[in-house]
Amino acid sequence: MGFVIFLVGLVGVVFGMWGIYTDAGRARFDEMDGLYPMFSALLGGILVLVSIIVIYYRSR
Numbered sequence: 389m390g391f392v393i394f395l396v397g398l399v400g401v402v403f404g405m406w407g408i409y410t411d412a413g414r415a416r417f418d419e420m421d422g423l424y425p426m427f428s429a430l431l432g433g434i435l436v437l438v439s440i441i442v443i444y445y446r447s448r
Contacts, residue, residue, distance in 0.1 A: 390443035397435030404429020 407413035407425020417424055 390439045390446060393435055393442060394439035397432045397437075397439055400428045400432020400435060402432075404432060 404425040404427075407417050408422050408429065413425060414422065
């Protein structure tokens with residue numbers, strides 16, 4: 389379970405970094421100043437942290 393949460397969070401972070409830091413991503417999400425990628429990266433980072441906690445407690 390924790391590994392799946394980690395992968396979903398990682399995909400969110402990668403999508404956010406693509407949308408914020410590449411020319412193609414900025415051109416694709418220019419209508420809202422990149423809010424979708426920004427929130428995707430934020431939520432992905434939170435999911436990665438939660439997955440680390442879940443994996444730690446399930447391994448005990």
